Amino acid sequence: MSRVALVTGSSRGIGRAVAIRLAKDGYDICVNYEKRADKAEETAAAVRELGRKAITFKADVSDSDAVNAMFDFAGKELGEVDVLVSNAGIAGQAQIQDVTRERWDRFFAVNVTGAFNAVHEVIPHMIHEKKGCIITISSMWGLRGASCESVYSATKAALIGFTRSLAKELAPSGIRVNCVAPGVIDTDMLDELPEGVKDTLADETPLGRLGTPEDIAEAVAFLASDKADFITGQVIMPDGGFVV
Ligand code: NAP
Secondary structure, rough: OOOOEEOOOOOOHHHHHHHHHHHOOOOEEEEEEEHHHHHHHHHHHHHOOOOOOOOEEEOOOOOOHHHHHHHHHHHHOOOOOOOEEEEEOOOOOOOOOOOOOOHHHHHHHHHHHHHHHHHHHHHHHHHHOEEEEEEOOOOOHHHOOOOOOOHHHHHHHHHHHHHHHHHHHHHHEEEEEEEEEOOEEOHHHHHHHHOOHHHHHHHHOOOOOOOHHHHHHHHHHHHHHHHHHOOOOOOEEEOOOOOO
C-alpha cells in the first residue's frame, strides 16, 4: 500500500530535500509551494525519478482555504496524507524598532498559522485511522535568542509549544508529533545575510560547517519511520552542536 507525505514549502531548500528523502522511503509526495512553480516541478520530477508519484500544489500556507483545497487535491490524486511535514517558513533579520506590525503578522501567519492550517486539515484522517505522523520544522532560534531575530525566534518558539501540546493531545489517537529544529542550513534563506556572516556562522558551529538540507531530511525521515515509533513530543536539533 502506498503511503503519502505532504511537505509544505518543498519547492526549494530543506523541504525539497525532505520530499526526495521521503520518496526514497516509499512515499508519494504532495509538493507545496507559494511562488516558485518551476522549482516545485523540479522537486516533483526528482520524486518521480525515484519511482514515486508526485503532485505539485500552489498554496500560501497562511491561507486556510488554499490549504483546504490542497489537502482535497492530494487526497484525490494520491490518497489521504499519512505524514505531514510542516516546513514552509519565512525568515529575516531586523532590529526590533524596525519591526512593523505588518512584518510581525506576516511571520506569524506563515510560520505559525501555516502549521496550524495544515495540521487542522490532516488530523481528521489521522484520528480516523488512529495513526499518522506530524513533523514541524522550527529552528535553533526557537530555543535560543539571537539579536535581530526576535520575530522569527518568537514564531519558531511558538511552533515548539504547538508541537509538544499536540503530541500529548494526539498520542492517545496513535499520532506522533515531533519537531526538527535545525541549526544554520545552507539554503536560499541565508541569501539575505550580510557578506561574511555565513562564514562566521560556520566557524561558530562546533562541527565546523553549515548544515545541508539533506542533514535535516535525514532527521525528518527518521522521525517519520517506524524506528521512531516510541518517540513523540521531541525536538531534535541537527545543528552541528551550535546549541548544546
Ligand atoms: P527556503 O530555501 O527559503 O525555502 C522556503 C520554502 O518555503 C520554499 O519552498 C517556499 O516556496 C516555501 N514558502 C515560503 N513561504 C510560503 C508560504 N507562505 N506558503 C507556502 N510555501 C511557502 O527556506 P529553507 O531554508 O529551506 O527553510 C525551510 C524551513 O526550515 C523554514 O521553516 C525555516 O524557518 C526552517 N529553518 C531554516 C534554517 C536555515 O538555516 N536555512 C534553519 C532553521 C530552520 P516558494 O519556492 O514558492 O517561494
